[in-house]
Amino acid sequence: MVLAQLGGSISRALQQMSNATIIDEKVLNECLNEITRALLQADVQFKLVRDMTTNIKKIVNLDDLAAGHNKRRIIQQAVFNELCKILDPGKPSFTPKKGKPSVVMFVGLQGSGKTTTCTKYAYYHQKKGWKPALVCADTFRAGAFDQLKQNATKAKIPFYGSYTESDPVKIAVDGVETFKKENCDLIIVDTSGRHKQEAALFEEMRQVAEATKPDLVIFVMDSSIGQAAFDQAQAFKQSVAVGAVIVTKMDGHAKGGGALSAVAATKSPVIFIGTGEHMDEFEVFDVKPFVSRLLGMGDWSGFMDKIQEVVPMDQQPELLQKLSEGHFTLRIMYEQFQNILKMGPIGQVFSMLPGFSAELMPKGREKESQSKIKRYMTMMDSMTNEELDSSNPKLMTDSRIMRIARGSGRQVQEVMEMMEEYKRLAKIWSKMKGLKIPKKGQMSAL
Ligand code: GDP
Secondary structure, eight states: OHHHHHHHHHHHHHHHHHHSSSOOHHHHHHHHHHHHHHHHHTTOOHHHHHHHHHHHHHHOOHHHHHTTOOHHHHHHHHHHHHHHHHHOOSSOOOOOOTTSOEEEEEEOOTTSSHHHHHHHHHHHHHHTTOOEEEEEEOOSSTTHHHHHHHHHHHTTOOEEOOSSOOOHHHHHHHHHHHHHHTTOSEEEEEEOOOSSOOHHHHHHHHHHHHHHOOSEEEEEEEGGGGGGHHHHHHHHHHHSOEEEEEEEOTTSSOOOHHHHHHHHHHTOOEEEEEOSSSTTOEEEOOHHHHHHHHTTSOOHHHHHHHHHHHSOGGGHHHHHHHHHHTOOOHHHHHHHHHHHHHHSSHHHHHHHSTTOOTTSSOTTOHHHHHHHHHHHHHHHHTSOHHHHHOOOGGGOOHHHHHHHHHHHTOOHHHHHHHHHHHHHHHHHHHTTTTOOOOOTTSOOOO
């Protein structure tokens, strides 16, 4: 994801600035210019970037900086707040309630991922106990109904559509009525898209909305559309009351900055992002953790949530304590591997850990990574307590390594490879020394 590069560029700009001996207006301007360039390269709309830097200049008080306060922190906090402000329109979107029928209408251009996203949205809610249903009111694209039918069948979600009826408004109304009678509490209406914005599309959307009176209209946007995002989102908003945005294909090479622009154009929050073609490649979107990750600060709140889900209550304080001590032993690595295996989508958890790269667990190769971890754990099972509790890799002499290999039935080379991995992780872990673990939702300590 190119957004990661954006995070990297911003962090570098801040780093360069904090290396300067004196922070004056010139140094601050240089830093903001770098940030501006990075945001524009990521396709964030020019006006948004300009407003953001103007705001930062207003907030950051150069006298405070000169007085020796932590400059990088003050400016990073300002950048963090401004990015959050762009992404958070200040009002939450409508959330459907279980047991009460809600109609949610999806709009977007053809190819944006609208039909796929309708099913992902239905599937997500079905897993959480809703009773969703899908209505295909796309009579424009040949094959749209078949696609929805196929997706819905796979996910065991009831669907409605017609091969013969050509009036999308009639299909939408009939579908909504049918599912209301069947006590479905989340009725999702997929509408037609077009290759480009045109009057006929907007008129049809308006009519479907008028007839079905949706509780929420979701605008689906392909993250790779770049600078066009702002205008496209605005055009949809002017025709129907868009209340939320879903950004798709965030797994590709999209620059992603369009998401920020779409929020600004529709004044509606991004609620989910699509991260792949599969039904479950769909993530809830939260502003603060997203910006934290973007700025390379690690997603502490996501990580803490995961910890709370899988690490037994009584072990949580101990783990956090170990993290903040920056003292990493093979035993800690073993315990973390145990937790990671329990935590599920491994890459996701690891990308939340501040400073952790996906090196150990590249995305898409989770199975391989899991067997690697299991292999490492077998080797560690052959270690003595002294070896597990030491953080000195020199203790691992050749004869010890040979003994571990023999004991676990693995090759010497594999034990050495594991020790390299340990050293790599220990180095990253040591950077966390002294970190204050922030409360949920706050930005990471710097
Ligand atoms: P629609 O014309 O807007 O209904 O778009 P579709 O739902 O048919 O999607 C168009 C293409 O984008 C399909 O090949 C989907 O599999 C693909 N797609 C949708 N969402 C995502 C996503 O989040 N990531 C990736 N990689 N592909 C996606």
